[in-house]
Amino acid sequence: MNFFRTVIALCSHFKNYRDIRDVPVTTSLKFIGRLIALLTLILMLSAIPRARTGINEFATRLDQQRPDFALRDGKVITTAPQPAAWGDESLRFILDTTGQTAAIDSNAMQGVLFTSNSFVYWMKLTNDEDSVLRSHEASLAGFPNGPVTGDYFRAMVKTFLWVLIPVSWVFLTLMGLLVCLIQAYIFSLAASLLERGLPHGLKLPQLLNVALHAVAPAAIILTAYKAMWLEGVDVWLIYLVAYGIFLIGASSACRDKQAASSE
Numbered sequence: 001m002n003f004f005r006t007v008i009a010l011c012s013h014f015k016n017y018r019d020i021r022d023v024p025v026t027t028s029l030k031f032i033g034r035l036i037a038l039l040t041l042i043l044m045l046s047a048i049p050r051a052r053t054g055i056n057e058f059a060t061r062l063d064q065q066r067p068d069f070a071l072r073d074g075k076v077i078t079t080a081p082q083p084a085a086w087g088d089e090s091l092r093f094i095l096d097t098t099g100q101t102a103a104i105d106s107n108a109m110q111g112v113l114f115t116s117n118s119f120v121y122w123m124k125l126t127n128d129e130d131s132v133l134r135s136h137e138a139s140l141a142g143f144p145n146g147p148v149t150g151d152y153f154r155a156m157v158k159t160f161l162w163v164l165i166p167v168s169w170v171f172l173t174l175m176g177l178l179v180c181l182i183q184a185y186i187f188s189l190a191a192s193l194l195e196r197g198l199p200h201g202l203k204l205p206q207l208l209n210v211a212l213h214a215v216a217p218a219a220i221i222l223t224a225y226k227a228m229w230l231e232g233v234d235v236w237l238i239y240l241v242a243y244g245i246f247l248i249g250a251s252s253a254c255r256d257k258q259a260a261s262s263e
Helices: 005-013 012-017 027-064 150-197 204-213 215-227 233-254 255-263
Strands: 069-072 075-078 084-087 092-095 110-113 119-126 133-137
Touching: 005 012, 005 027, 005 215, 012 233, 027 075, 027 150, 027 204, 150 204, 150 215, 150 233, 204 215, 204 233, 215 233
Parallel strands: 092 110
Antiparallel strands: 069 075, 084 092, 110 119, 119 133
């Protein structure tokens, strides 16, 4: 069966897992690798409209009441009075090349502090008394010269995306594949110990094949929910439930019941 026919078969009925039960484990690894790569690409494409909206909103708010300043050879050039702050508590911008601003604005949910030769981005992970504030400082060296405006930010994001998207796709695919391998191996190892007590129990390679292919329907469901950006839905719980159902059902369907009954 080709790749897409295999995916449809795995999602349609437990008995179809018998077709992949005895294939080489390397075949299962190739299949799950292609599946994770495809689903990761779908998720990234579904995130583009949301990312574009966020980028445009950030650029628009950067321009609102912004003092004039520019970058030249990695340095901020401005004649504006400092420190200058604009934005609101949801997104704060601060310009201070004099060093008078000793700390970022912890009252804002997120923001950017521009210094003489760097910028600091910060974000609150929660919005309560126990909130965690994370910040990261980066040098402005290597950034193109020009006035810092919303259009400048949009152009910079486009430049970085040409590199970031392929690298992120490879990284997320490898991370997803690693997670699938770990969960499949843990199940296979535990299940193989239980299968030893059965007259025609499944062997470890067979269980590993089933566990790897059972990722397909659960991962597709997870991708569908993630792509819709639903709020208040525990997609990982849904994934685990779906994976458990297909795992148990497929393992049961792959046992040689006829051989067992003949004895």
